[in-house]
Amino acid sequence: MSITILGKNYEIETTIDLNLSYNQLSNLPAEIGKLVNLQYLDLRNNLLGNLPKEIDKLVNLQRLYLDYNELSSLPAEIGNLVNLRILYLVKNQLSSLPTEIGNLVNLQYLNLSNNQLSSLPAEIGNLVNLQRLSLSYNQLSSLPAEIGELVNLLQLSLSYNQLSNLPAEIGKLVNLQTLYLNENKLSNLPAEIGKLVNLQYLDLYNNQLSSLPAEIGKLVNLHTLYVSNNQLSSLAAEIGNLVNLKYLYLDNNKLSNLPAEIGKLVNLNILNLRNNQLSSFPAEIFKLVNLKQLYLYNNQLSNLPAEIEKLVNLQQLYLNYNQLSSLPAEIGKLVNLQQLYLNYNQLSSLPAEIGKLVNLQYLYLSYNQLSSLPAEIGQLVNLMALDLYNNKLKILPLEILQIKEKISINETSYEINNLSLDTEILIFNSLRIELTNLPICLKEIWLKKGIDETLIKLPFGCEIKYY
Numbered sequence: 321m322s323i324t325i326l327g328k329n330y331e332i333e334t335t336i337d338l339n340l341s342y343n344q345l346s347n348l349p350a351e352i353g354k355l356v357n358l359q360y361l362d363l364r365n366n367l368l369g370n371l372p373k374e375i376d377k378l379v380n381l382q383r384l385y386l387d388y389n390e391l392s393s394l395p396a397e398i399g400n401l402v403n404l405r406i407l408y409l410v411k412n413q414l415s416s417l418p419t420e421i422g423n424l425v426n427l428q429y430l431n432l433s434n435n436q437l438s439s440l441p442a443e444i445g446n447l448v449n450l451q452r453l454s455l456s457y458n459q460l461s462s463l464p465a466e467i468g469e470l471v472n473l474l475q476l477s478l479s480y481n482q483l484s485n486l487p488a489e490i491g492k493l494v495n496l497q498t499l500y501l502n503e504n505k506l507s508n509l510p511a512e513i514g515k516l517v518n519l520q521y522l523d524l525y526n527n528q529l530s531s532l533p534a535e536i537g538k539l540v541n542l543h544t545l546y547v548s549n550n551q552l553s554s555l556a557a558e559i560g561n562l563v564n565l566k567y568l569y570l571d572n573n574k575l576s577n578l579p580a581e582i583g584k585l586v587n588l589n590i591l592n593l594r595n596n597q598l599s600s601f602p603a604e605i606f607k608l609v610n611l612k613q614l615y616l617y618n619n620q621l622s623n624l625p626a627e628i629e630k631l632v633n634l635q636q637l638y639l640n641y642n643q644l645s646s647l648p649a650e651i652g653k654l655v656n657l658q659q660l661y662l663n664y665n666q667l668s669s670l671p672a673e674i675g676k677l678v679n680l681q682y683l684y685l686s687y688n689q690l691s692s693l694p695a696e697i698g699q700l701v702n703l704m705a706l707d708l709y710n711n712k713l714k715i716l717p718l719e720i721l722q723i724k725e726k727i728s729i730n731e732t733s734y735e736i737n738n739l740s741l742d743t744e745i746l747i748f749n750s751l752r753i754e755l756t757n758l759p760i761c762l763k764e765i766w767l768k769k770g771i772d773e774t775l776i777k778l779p780f781g782c783e784i785k786y787y
């Protein structure tokens with residue numbers, strides 16, 4: 321025997337897989353219930369507004385995909401699919417779940433993201449075999465205490481909801497490895513969060529946290545912590561216990577200092593402290609010898625200590641939008657540095673040791689007070705971009721032509737593009753500044769139309785071209 325769906329016949333006894341995705345189905349025929357041996361049913365990307373109650377006959381179903389439909393509710397009969405292991409309902413219009421959802425005791429993966437759920441039934445706690453639960457992009461303002469019964473949960477996604485607090489029972493999820501809580505309204509975390517000892521990834525981005533509980537220090541297996549875009553004014557000293565942490569994001573907070581214990585995070589690769597209120601360079605950072613990326617831009621730093629030399633593995637250093645007036649000679653010890661951002665400071669000069677940064681590819685110095693560049697800048701043979709926008713430069717050192725790779729140099733008073741020993745082309749975009757002492761080896765200078773060429777003293781034999 322067989323049934324016909326969308327003009328195609330399906331044998332009742334032998335059909336175990338059925339893919340009806342992308343068919344603009346607005347109704348699922350009741351006959352679907354006759355496929356009692358069905359194990360896989362894919363109904364993604366249709367126009368289904370409801371499911372027939374006959375779906376409860378699919379007792380052998382293990383995988384059911386209903387993403388991207390128009391379901392506003394689920395029938396109670398869905399609770400009869402006791403062998404279901406995977407249920408995906410992404411991007412529907414569900415505002416609630418039937419209590420019978422709790423009967424799906426063999427469920428391992430449940431994805432309910434991008435719906436309109438404002439609450440969860442207590443019976444959700446019956447899904448004790450659940451390993452992954454996604455509830456992102458809903459309207460949840462609270463979680464039932466029964467969420468703590470999901471003791472086998474490995475990944476829990478609650479991002480983009482309206483949560484203002486978490487139940488203490490969250491601490492029962494002792495096997496949890498990944499927890500997404502970003503884009504909510506959390507003003508605090510329960511102390512029980514410290515019981516999630518297997519947690520490796522915690523995202524708290526864009527909440528309303530003014531502090532982290534001391535118990536955060538018990539998450540000793542954590543390797544990634546996002547607390548960006550909150551209202552932190554201080555950090556608990558216990559954060560220093562997170563010795564396996566590799567990525568720490570604290571940007572867009574109100575931090576004016578850091579606890580000394582942060583220096584214990586010796587495995588840290590990325591530390592993001594941009595957009596805070598740090599007025600002095602935290603000495604504790606110099607102990608983080610494995611740092612590869614350090615973001616400190618848009619703080620209130622007025623000096624860079626000589627101890628910066630200890631961060632020998634640093635590849636990217638962001639110090640833009642501060643109040644630095646000078647750089648220590650020791651910056652030349654950062655031989656692995658590839659990107660250095662110093663724009664929007666008050667630098668009047670650069671140390672000659674800048675030339676020791678032989679692996680530097682990007683150097684940003686716009687909006688400073690530079691009136692000259694050291695000859696040693698010509699030693700930056702791997703430089704690809706040099707930004708000098710809005711400084712007080714009138715003279716470029718001849719040594720800049722020692723840079724073998726093509727680079728792009730941008731200045732409010734000039735732009736230099738495609739600079740190399742092969743092409744020997746300079747492009748200037750100048751309005752009022754006079755440029756002198758240009759390298760005599762130049763054969764062409766390209767000017768934007770409208771620029772006063774009399775402001776530029778050309779080497780003999782150099783030809784002006786316009787673009």
